[in-house]
Amino acid sequence: MRNLTRTFAAVAALGLAAGAATYTPPAAAREVVVIRTAPPAPRFERVPPPRVGYTWAPGYWNWYGGRYVWVTGRWVGVRPGYVYRPPAWRPYRGGYHYEREVWVRDPHWHR
Template identity: 55%
Template sequence: MLSRRSLLTGLLAAAVAAPLASVAPGEAEAQQWGPNPNRRPPPPRRERVPPPRRGYVWVPGHWQWRRGRYVWMSGGWVPARPGYRYRRPDWVWRGGRWVYAPGGWYR
């Protein structure tokens, strides 16, 4: 059986946490800075590309915008898709701001 004190403690904790839960992580920064940055991303880092792997394509690293700053995402191997080429992710200047163009497969 719940005691009155533990019930009140639980209700108080829920009342404090509810407004915090309505804002997703990084959303406050997104509201302040927008979902995309207004400044140019840093130049790509030089990565040591491992020896080729049969049936895989090397996807180079790139910068992503997270929580109000650029974060480097290291490259890696992805399974090849016969008849397709991989376009690396990039940042493009569009509409007066930097926009992330995700990489992907195309014919």
């Protein structure tokens, strides 16, 4: 029984060592795509009545196939302790770059 336990421990250790040796962390740098033309003005969307447990994510312009394409707003489930920040186009190096939607920590939230 002792030999079997030692064998399993040795195989597990080898597996962990092999996994650690082949692990590659994700790239820290991301490619920033700059679009030279400004996005069109946001479209008007009628915001539906509030829904418990959800927040409204407004529509936005996305860059797809070499042109701006409108993405309709939608409901997203809330995350306690976080605030939804919608996607946005920001001026960047003579053009515009797209910042994805994110959930950021709410500094005023306490359990």
